[in-house]
Amino acid sequence: MKSPLVALLLTIAIPMTGWGGVRSLAVGPNPESVTRGFGGRYFVSVMGETRTPGDGNGRIVVIEGESPRTFADGLDDPKGLVFAGGFLITADFTRVWKIDAAGRKSLLAGPESFPHPPVYLNDVAVAPDGRSVLVTDMGAVTKMRDPAGKLWAIGSAEAKALPVIGRVYRITLEGKVTEVIAPNAEMPLPNGVDVLPDGRIRIAEFFHGRILERSGEGWKILAEGHRSADAIVHDRKGRFYVTEVFTGKVWRYAADGSAREDLGGGLESAADMMVDEDAGVAIVPDSKRGLLVFLPL
Numbered sequence: 001m002k003s004p005l006v007a008l009l010l011t012i013a014i015p016m017t018g019w020g021g022v023r024s025l026a027v028g029p030n031p032e033s034v035t036r037g038f039g040g041r042y043f044v045s046v047m048g049e050t051r052t053p054g055d056g057n058g059r060i061v062v063i064e065g066e067s068p069r070t071f072a073d074g075l076d077d078p079k080g081l082v083f084a085g086g087f088l089i090t091a092d093f094t095r096v097w098k099i100d101a102a103g104r105k106s107l108l109a110g111p112e113s114f115p116h117p118p119v120y121l122n123d124v125a126v127a128p129d130g131r132s133v134l135v136t137d138m139g140a141v142t143k144m145r146d147p148a149g150k151l152w153a154i155g156s157a158e159a160k161a162l163p164v165i166g167r168v169y170r171i172t173l174e175g176k177v178t179e180v181i182a183p184n185a186e187m188p189l190p191n192g193v194d195v196l197p198d199g200r201i202r203i204a205e206f207f208h209g210r211i212l213e214r215s216g217e218g219w220k221i222l223a224e225g226h227r228s229a230d231a232i233v234h235d236r237k238g239r240f241y242v243t244e245v246f247t248g249k250v251w252r253y254a255a256d257g258s259a260r261e262d263l264g265g266g267l268e269s270a271a272d273m274m275v276d277e278d279a280g281v282a283i284v285p286d287s288k289r290g291l292l293v294f295l296p297l
Helices: 004-013
Strands: 017-019 022-026 031-036 042-046 058-064 067-075 078-084 087-092 095-099 105-109 121-126 132-137 167-172 177-181 190-195 201-205 211-215 218-223 229-234 240-244 250-253 274-276 281-286 291-296
Touching: 031 274, 031 281, 031 291, 042 067, 042 078, 058 078, 058 087, 067 087, 067 095, 067 105, 078 132, 087 121, 095 121, 132 190, 167 190, 177 201, 190 240, 201 229, 218 250, 229 274
Parallel strands: 031 078, 078 121, 121 190, 190 229
Antiparallel strands: 017 022, 022 291, 031 042, 042 058, 058 067, 078 087, 087 095, 095 105, 121 132, 132 167, 167 177, 190 201, 201 211, 211 218, 229 240, 240 250, 274 281, 281 291
């Protein structure tokens, strides 16, 4: 008899294409985040074609059989996605949703639930207690690019004038919201968030490209040189992984920030990844190409 994990891997392997040990699966326009959820299956947030408030074409898909299927729809721009307390939880512009096993969505926290008006809620990470999540508000996303769509040069007048309004919130499964990291010059545009079992919080800062660790009131820079950083996740060995939206790069570091390694994969736009050590893969949404990419660890 196959184990549930082996059975799952066999079912998702059918529709995939691959090269050099890297496999991929088309999941829909602009996939952003992936997690294991109900029944051990993979769930993916798909931001949709237009990505505008009120468009309703964002959705969550589940990987099963020969193709992904829609599990929950009617979202606008679902980004970070995790599984906590028996629910899928995703951030969507200024709202956070929870989704039950039947695919029914309910509002976990709306704009009025936050102590400060949310601007651009993005990544989600499960807190060590398993009963709450951390959510980043990137802040001034409309101010970070030049007319050509590139990030302003570091040190430019525009970079120095960038409003520092990014925050990190904790949200319980009952919808109580508290601020855990206030706006800080160290993280003008916090994108990815990760939290270690001992409570240390890590941030993938998008604009400067720093990977930061917050312990108490102090900051530590774990890595630099990752402008457009999206994901920050760790594995059981303490190694951490970083993705870059603009370059498609996927990086792995030793626990102390040394031994930087390019995992390759040829992605065009690497988004919010997960590490599935039991399956031996890093799973990365390639947003621009609408793919879920499986990189061997």
